[in-house]
Amino acid sequence: MITCPGELAPHIAGERHVEKVALTDVAARFGTPCYVYSRAALTAAWQDYQQALAGRDALVCYAVKANASLALLGLFARLGAGFDIVSGGELARVLAVGGSATRVVFSGVGKRHDEIAAALAAGIYCFNVESASELLRIDEVARVHGMQAPVALRVNPDVDPKTHPYISTGLKTAKFGVAIDEAPELYRRAAAMSSLRVRGIACHIGSQLLDPLPAAEAAAKVAQLADLLHGEGIIIDHLDLGGGKGIAYGEESAPSAADYLAPLLQALAGRREKLVFEPGRSLVGNAGLLLTRIEYLKHGRERHFAIVDAAMNDLMRPALYDAWHEIVPVRERAGEVRSYDVVGPVCESGDFLGQCRALTVEEGDLLAVLSAGAYGMTMSSNYNTRPRAAEVLIDGETAILIRRRETIAELMAAELPLPDVAPTTPCPPG
Ligand SMILES: *Cc1c(COP(=O)(O)O)cnc(C)c1O
Numbered sequence: 001m002i003t004c005p006g007e008l009a010p011h012i013a014g015e016r017h018v019e020k021v022a023l024t025d026v027a028a029r030f031g032t033p034c035y036v037y038s039r040a041a042l043t044a045a046w047q048d049y050q051q052a053l054a055g056r057d058a059l060v061c062y063a064v065k066a067n068a069s070l071a072l073l074g075l076f077a078r079l080g081a082g083f084d085i086v087s088g089g090e091l092a093r094v095l096a097v098g099g100s101a102t103r104v105v106f107s108g109v110g111k112r113h114d115e116i117a118a119a120l121a122a123g124i125y126c127f128n129v130e131s132a133s134e135l136l137r138i139d140e141v142a143r144v145h146g147m148q149a150p151v152a153l154r155v156n157p158d159v160d161p162k163t164h165p166y167i168s169t170g171l172k173t174a175k176f177g178v179a180i181d182e183a184p185e186l187y188r189r190a191a192a193m194s195s196l197r198v199r200g201i202a203c204h205i206g207s208q209l210l211d212p213l214p215a216a217e218a219a220a221k222v223a224q225l226a227d228l229l230h231g232e233g234i235i236i237d238h239l240d241l242g243g244g245k246g247i248a249y250g251e252e253s254a255p256s257a258a259d260y261l262a263p264l265l266q267a268l269a270g271r272r273e274k275l276v277f278e279p280g281r282s283l284v285g286n287a288g289l290l291l292t293r294i295e296y297l298k299h300g301r302e303r304h305f306a307i308v309d310a311a312m313n314d315l316m317r318p319a320l321y322d323a324w325h326e327i328v329p330v331r332e333r334a335g336e337v338r339s340y341d342v343v344g345p346v347c348e349s350g351d352f353l354g355q356c357r358a359l360t361v362e363e364g365d366l367l368a369v370l371s372a373g374a375y376g377m378t379m380s381s382n383y384n385t386r387p388r389a390a391e392v393l394i395d396g397e398t399a400i401l402i403r404r405r406e407t408i409a410e411l412m413a414a415e416l417p418l419p420d421v422a423p424t425t426p427c428p429p430g
Pocket of ligand 1: 063065066084108206207208242243245279280282
């Protein structure tokens, strides 16, 4: 498993490679900006969880929203993964790569009728229900289809995960889930609904968690709830402890899955329920980077700027969360070290990938933005009518294009002109 960002792209003969492929060659073949993933690193991250859970009845459901690339989903499906989805679109992706619906959990606060129906038809493992109204809706949709819907309630154990407020989800004030003290009453109601089958309890307290104790604390509260329900004859088959394990973006050290899960597994020692986990970031984050080329250097009086061809629309995390990604040149060069803001071409002051980075670079150099495998491509947009980046998977000595760069024509393809201003052939000059 990759434990520090730079490990994905070590220097070989003065140049950064992913596995056996030089990043310069990737840029030459596929252009920039370009996301680059390592099959070996993805597989190692998966195995890190498998080893941590060896001997347990456990299901690891990869959180599709972290990186929804069909190639990555297909890889995880072949490794035996389940999937945590948050939309009908993500379900379609999982099914498209031959992922097993019986290992899919469906999270999210706003499931629509059609999404619930599609998940029921596919035969998913469990709906993670986030409100009383949703419980009623799922019961109704299941009844209409003559089916029984497997459900877990997502509870808020109200533990502070000590992470960024935007990615902290398990506090009382969050929009997610139901307060754990209101859960027993809702479980009683669910147990009485004829088209629901109560199956589990779910929680997910936040993301980018480096301290394992909040997750263990949450697990203990969830287990207590299971015992209380058991006493009332409501039998819980599985405990879904969510995702959230953090990765190293910089110098911080991130725990392995075994270290992260140890206190949690200890808190649940001797219990009979199946355990479900929903890791996203920790399976893909450090297995990917964003490759970009410097278009211009701009030396202002106060600051130096490296203006690159990737932007906030490609990697939103710095603009959205003030997130820090390590940025390294693909080839080291001799010369003056300057402190650069690495910025994109988008017309927003928030459009930066990194600030105050000590770099020795020239125009035309390639940079690698590390730890970009999670919440990179999936959060990208076409802002400023910028086609989204290409994606490449490295497998040993082979670079495989897994998503070609969008074309500008594709960006306009779904749009309909107003009838009276339909595009015409341009007027001849004069
Ligand atoms: C986002 C999310 C995950 C994955 O979180 P990571 O921090 O990427 O591991 C898992 N479960 C739910 C319900 C989520 O919303």
